[in-house]
Amino acid sequence: MWIKSGLFPLLLSYLVALVLTVMPMPAVLEPWRPDWVSLVLIYWLIAIPHRVGFATVLVMGLLTDILMGSTFGIYATALVIIAYPALRHFQRIRNYSLTQQALVVAVLVLVKRIIVYELEHLLNDATFNLPYLYPVLSSALIWPWIFLILRRYRRRYLIR
Template sequence: MITPRQSPTRPTRILLPVQPWFIAITLALAFLLNLLPWGRWVAVPDFVALVLVFWNIHHPRRVGIGVAFLLGIAMDVHEAAVLGQHALAYALLSYGAISLHRRVLWFTVGTQALHMLPLFLVAQLVSLLVRMAVGDPFPGVLYFLESLSQALLWPIATALLLAPQRRAIDKDETRPI
């Protein structure tokens, strides 16, 4: 009998524990990617939000709402935005990801991306509402392409960020895991 957690088409993997320094490096690299001068490109994803949600889903006890808030303050300072705009959006995004983390991990990576899309849209909408509350005009519907690009990058981010945990400690050709 196959339990709901097992799939008849793909094997289950036992992952190695993630190193705390790896989480810190990935969050720092995501922050540095956000610092790049992308200009006014429409569909550039928020890499900090993407990596933050990934770690919230996979390791909610290591990366929580406090980390999200601090990264949001750093993004506010970088973008010279209203102080707390990104912090509020990232904190709400992390809360949503942490509250859904057990359910989301049951699905395939493509279905996980569909679950992440509403979270990314809500976080972007909160950030937009804060900006509009202080007098910024509505940037248009194309503004929300950022969330779509983040959801499309979810499978790539999952493959990249889980890669160090998938390696075998000692290689054995007869072991299926």
Template sequence: MTLEHAHGRLVVWCSLLIGLLFELMPVPDVVMPFRPDWLLLIMIYWAMALPHRYNILTAFVIGTLLDVLLGAHLGIRSLAYSLVIYLIVINFQRLRTFPVLQQSVIIGLVLCCYHLIVFWVQFLLDRPPFSFELLLPALSGMILWRWIYWVLRRLRRRYKVK
């Protein structure tokens, strides 16, 4: 492995670490329902940009790590992350050709799927009540997608991540 490849991988894993820190960072109760899924958005970008390198296995490992750090039932987010990234990976060529505005709408739908999968599995385990507040992070993630896409694309081009 050359030094350039090592720098590329370091950039990706640092961005995922920053996303993990944003996931764990405490926020006020007023903002909590709108908290975007930072780690999933960053993982979606890397799965779209480099699907041969960052794919379902990476999503499973990151989801398991997030389950452990959040103290949730082990496997809920790893299952949801894996299914979402699978959807992204099998459609990455189509998604890359769409303008960023259309991508953000599709990303919003994918985030809704993620939250519904997480709710469904939690419903099977704990029977929590359904609330449409559950889908607010998908709305904020859809709005932030353009910014996340721009930042990560600049990083990818600057550091020649391949």
């Protein structure tokens, strides 16, 4: 039942994004880690907005808060805020080329990173370092592959 409805493959993609978010990387590459959770959520928000909405984004944000050890609600707030334009303009974003989509993704990830930083600064007195913004570039660069892989995955498992 879960596989036929596409729920299990969808949940599996969320789990993979969460694992990639905390998976150890070489110290040189760590600052460049793409924002996996945002990338996967943005893909599903524009691909199947009737199945993935604010509740999904909120749960994923809270799970990210737990995994990252941040103040509860920071990532959830940031993800819900960037989910709005993705859901509001999903038809337009779908019709963009992969390069244009990558630029949209870069802006959304940048907004998310700024919101997370501002909330962390406000609540925990975090300091800003330029490498904090490197995931914006790496996420934009990896977006075409993420899009193509998840589209193939969606078609393979009939996620509708």
